[in-house]
Amino acid sequence: MVKMIILRQYDPVICFSFSKRECEFLAMQMAKMDLNNDDEKINIETIFWSAMDMLSDDDKKLPQVSNMLPLLKRGIGVHHSGLLPILKEVIEILFQEGFIKCLFATETFSIGLNMPAKTVVFTNVRKFDGDKFRWLSSGEYIQMSGRAGRRGIDDRGICILMVDEKLEPSTAKLMLKGSADPLNSAFHLSYNMLLNQIRSEDGDPENLLRNSFYQFQADRAIPDLERQAKALEEERDSIIIEEEDSLENYYSLLQQYKALKKDIRDIVFSPKHCLPFLQPGRLVSIPCTKNDENSSSFSIKDEVSWGVIINFERVKGVSEEDANKRPEDASYTVDVLARCRVHKDEVAKKTVRILPLKEPGEAAVISISISQIDSLSSIRLIIPKDLLPLEARENTLKKVSEVLTRFSKEGMPLLDPEDDMKVQSSSYKKAARRIEALENLFEKHEIAKSPLIEQKLKVLHMKKELTAKVKSIKRTMRSSSVLAFKDELKARKRVLRRMGYITSDDVVELKGKVACEISSADELTLTELMFNGVLKDIKVEEMVSLLSCFVWQEKLREAQKPRDELELLFTQLQDTARKVAKVQLECKVQIDVENFVSSFRPDIMEAVYAWAKGSKFYEIMEMTPVFEGSLIRAIRRLEEVLQQLIQAAKSIGETDLEAKFEDAVAKIKRDIVFAASLYI
Incomplete structure (x- = not known):
């Protein structure tokens, strides 16, 4: 595919793949192709080493650094979130300058970077979204294919889809010509935001929620819902049925009869009764x-x-x-x-x-x-x-x-369920007796002999369905017209009162002042750990290692098990998280306790502990299977959390803890992890 693109002078080309490992695998498959001349290779090497000069000699020997240059010199690049930040920036610069003819990238390359190419290739049109494999949405396709064609250079952009399974024309049309993804508010309440609103003199959480885009979207639907409800009510009221009361009684008996029949079928066709037959x-x-x-x-x-x-x-x-x-x-x-x-x-x-x-x-x-x-x-x-x-x-x-x-x-x-299938349960016999009684009622019912009984019942059923739709719409209207987050706001305030973050009069307590400063990690769990004395009693390196559980999101299959003392700390973190989640559940906040506890992951505890101890970056990369870029991003987020903890300790006058957090920042903020950006 790439040979054909180069031959027809359709380069530069971006090949989109939906996996970091696949990007690297595909780039390595191109090992025999050379897309650059000697002058370009010299320029690439000069730019590359000028950027890498800020790294230490040890960091220059990292496998990612040493393996990338030969690839780049041949005009082939890789771009994904697992790369070292400095490498990503070098690759972006080389691509802009036209030295990279073929770039293998994940979809993140299509967002936030102005990097057009002449051709875009999709190595697949299905992606895993964390739950299942699905076709690309129209919005995703537009975003990525939009890289094809450089303004002022190309008359048109070329987009190639590589499809290795049957793609129905309707699915392709939906993907290529469908409407853009809808813009829906992702606004959510957090304890940090709520506490800062309560603490502020003119803060009003309800007013903030009332003026949110989420509330605007909920309110905007009301006029349309009112019209729908009115039209359905008019349609329902236009249906006039003779002997409606008597028919309704018969209809009710039929519904009971059907429900009992279903109960009996569920008993008779349970595996223990029906499998032999x-x-x-x-x-x-x-x-x-x-x-x-x-x-x-x-x-x-x-x-x-x-x-x-x-x-x-x-x-x-x-x-x-x-x-x-x-x-x-x-x-x-x-x-x-x-x-x-x-x-x-x-x-x-x-x-x-x-x-x-x-x-x-x-x-x-x-x-x-x-x-x-x-x-x-x-x-x-x-x-x-x-x-x-x-x-x-x-x-x-x-x-x-x-x-x-x-x-x-x-x-x-x-x-026969009883004679042949030997169903003898009391619930079956009870249901069978009730069915027999209903059948007798049907025979005696005054309306049962009516010649148009079935048609009349269908009309009544339609009328009842219209009534149910009207009720459902009115329920939606009521929930839309009130404050969208009203119940959640009350529940979260209950949590804060129960845990001692605010008083019954909504005055922020000492714990609340700490949680006000923490926005980059789970504020309640972290504050509880701080007030339980866990962070005070352990060494700086152990504390940094424990805090890494708050910032690491990826799931690793073969993560290194942390040493005993770190595992003990992680158990304390899990216990604290479970207590926090249970209090939230008791206060009617929608939360899955076990999912919340398992969101804290110990995968990089050992690596972060070694980094805080002064180990070189290449040494910690040998300890963990994670991508270099992913680990650097986690440590940078960790530094952000520590800066917030410094402010939190300062706000409550904990000078010892403040010094400890500052010491932690000094230990992790060094070398390649915090190397300056090439764009600055």
Whole structure:
């Protein structure tokens, strides 16, 4: 790809990849390509070593520094957040000067830097967003492809997408021509902001929230919601039904009946009762998939289709004892041959609609959960061993149709839950008795014999749905019109009072003064550690190591385990964090206690301890698998936290702690980690 780009003089080119390691791997694959002449190589070497002159001799020997120059001299560069800051800056300068013809970069290169190229290549159009792999959004594509084409130099920019899996036209259109990502407020309340507002003489947290962009967005939706509610109310009031009270009573009985039927089905089709009867060849009824437009429509009896069981299996990762504890659909899947319609949507996902047996469609084997089974027949068919040929599947469904025709008058014989499946639970018997009582009520009900009962019930169901929509919209309007963060503000104030940061009259206490100064780490946990005497009783190096847990965010698979004394400190930190989280939970702040505790990570404790002890940077890089740039960024954030702690100690008159924090800053603020920027 790069050879073709260079041959057609489409360089410089930026190749976007979504992983730091992949950027380096792809650049190393280009080892045999040379895109620069001798004069350019001399200039690159001069610029490179002029920048590296500020580093010590030891730092100049770092693998990242020594490995990068040969690559740069050939006109190939790498740019990602794991690089040494000084290396990133050199690469940016060389790219601007035209000495780098091909740059492998992560998407961060497309944000905040004015670095256009003639061509942009996407090595992939799917990315992992921390939860799952997904297609690029339109906003992400626009941002990165926008680097293609230099104003005043190129007539046009070239964008190349490398796609190694099927990309549906609709997905491509959405990515290339879709609208920009919506701009939604990410405003959130923090204890630091709240305390500073309370401490300020003319501060008013409620006023601040009322004037936030978040509140503006919530309020802006109200007029539109009012219009929607009014239109729905008018539509609902226009529906007039004869004998509505009597019909409503019948409708209510039907809803109870359906709920009881579902309860019985859940009991009968629990794994312990139904697994012995899921043999291949058994006829099974399953609900037909409703059309989207009819998905919420009402019917007295749901339409079912008949199929044949082929096989069943436990979902991977679910143990035998676990299977009975979890919901059926989370434990087992059943393969059923049924009449279906297969459809592929815009995002290349396959959706399967189950159809009645007589409708035109394809005979397909589908996987369903046990909870989707409506009933099991006592009849079993002999099925072919090989169902891959379409003819074999069609012939099997013909046999099912013949059986249905044979039993059209008396109905398909079903397995009896009590006699055949031996369901003896008291909850089943109780539900069965209630169903029997309801069936008697249906027979005696005055409206049951009405010829248009089904149509009338559908109209009533529609009216009830409109009422539910109006209620939902009005609920949204009420929550939008009040202060968006009102409940959270009250809850967070409760936390601050409970923990002694403010008095009942909203006067900031000593603890509150400390938390006011801390904005780069979790203010409550850090303040609690400070007031518990943990930071006072330990050595400076140990304190710096402990504070690294507040600034390190990345997850490492093979992090070095900290030594015993550091591990003991980390346990104290976890205990403190757990107490803080539990108090917040008790005060009704939305928080996941275990997630909060696990957000403090000990991965770089050992490396930071060694750095504070005076070790060289190349020595600490041998101790940890993290990228150099990531570690430098963490230590710089650590220095920022220490500066805030100096101010906090000063504000409460703790001179010993202030001196200790200043000593910590002096120990970590040196060499390559705090090397001056080339742009200054």
